Amino acid sequence: MTSVSGVDGTGNVANQAAQARLTTDTQSFLRLLTAQLTNQDPLQPVDPTQWVTQLAQFSSVEQQVSSNTMLAQVLGELRIGSDRADMSYIGRSVEIVSSQVGVKGGQLDARYILPAGTVSADVRLLDRDGNLVHTFAAQTTPGAHELSWDGVKADGTMVADGTYTLAVDARDEKGAALKSEVTYNSKVARVRREELDTLFELENGATVGRYDIVSAS
Structure with a gap:
């Protein structure tokens, strides 16, 4: 609906x-x-x-x-x-810039972008309460890196569908934190208003705001 x-x-x-x-x-x-x-x-x-x-x-x-x-x-x-x-966004594929990602059917597809000067990086998936769900083997080369996960956790169980946080911790050679981005593509399944905000529910299970959308096709 x-x-x-x-x-x-x-x-x-x-x-x-x-x-x-x-x-x-x-x-x-x-x-x-x-x-x-x-x-x-x-x-x-x-x-x-x-x-x-x-x-x-x-x-x-x-x-x-x-x-x-x-x-x-x-x-x-x-x-x-x-x-x-x-x-008008319903049914269209949109590109999202947000650390709030969706997992549906155990599948997670996203990309993280590391800034110039990155020498180490850590990519983790957190639940709504900030608890660690999964740790990914991260790339350290500056630029965009695709991330695809089948939803199977380290203990062999399947992660539940829903919205999670993809936390990317990029560091320079001195150990200082660098700003990184998380982006992904999904189709808009539903649009709803909550108080004065418009929320977009995506097919991948995530819910984002209007200003998280950077392009649509």
């Missing part, structure tokens, strides 16, 4: 409530204004400047609420357009 949840309407609801309250307050103000004009002392009339100031304040609030309503509508349209764009 493929889906994207609807646009968050919290802003629209808040603006509708503000608009309704403004209408009520304006009507109350006009009734009060009429009563004051009708019952004021002709010998000591209220300063007209006060009426103008109050009317200006109400006008300013009305314009602000109206602007907020229009902004909420624009944001809603942008969100709908973004959702449609996200849904």
Whole structure:
């Protein structure tokens, strides 16, 4: 099943409530204004400047609420357009840059990229709790290295399907840590919204964010 949840309407609801309250307050103000004009002392009339100031304040609030309503509508349209764009990824192959990798059917396919100056490297697969699942024989040559694993752990058991962390620890000749990258390709199986984030569930079992996707085909 493929889906994207609807646009968050919290802003629209808040603006509708503000608009309704403004209408009520304006009507109350006009009734009060009429009563004051009708019952004021002709010998000591209220300063007209006060009426103008109050009317200006109400006008300013009305314009602000109206602007907020229009902004909420624009944001809603942008969100709908973004959702449609996200849904277009379903079924497409995407390239991901993320250490969060997926294992499905015991199969893991990824690549790690070592920077220039690397003299030693350690590649490990960790579970969600940070526990070591498997250690790979790592290359040390700078550049991209393919990694493919059948899911069989050192004790002969099969790793469970799910999302794992592929931790790459690259070091230079002085033992200082170097920045490395993990990338892989998979097809998008489902798109869903979680709070204000869009998440892409991949066929390899991983779940990534929009900004983890660097290309699509």
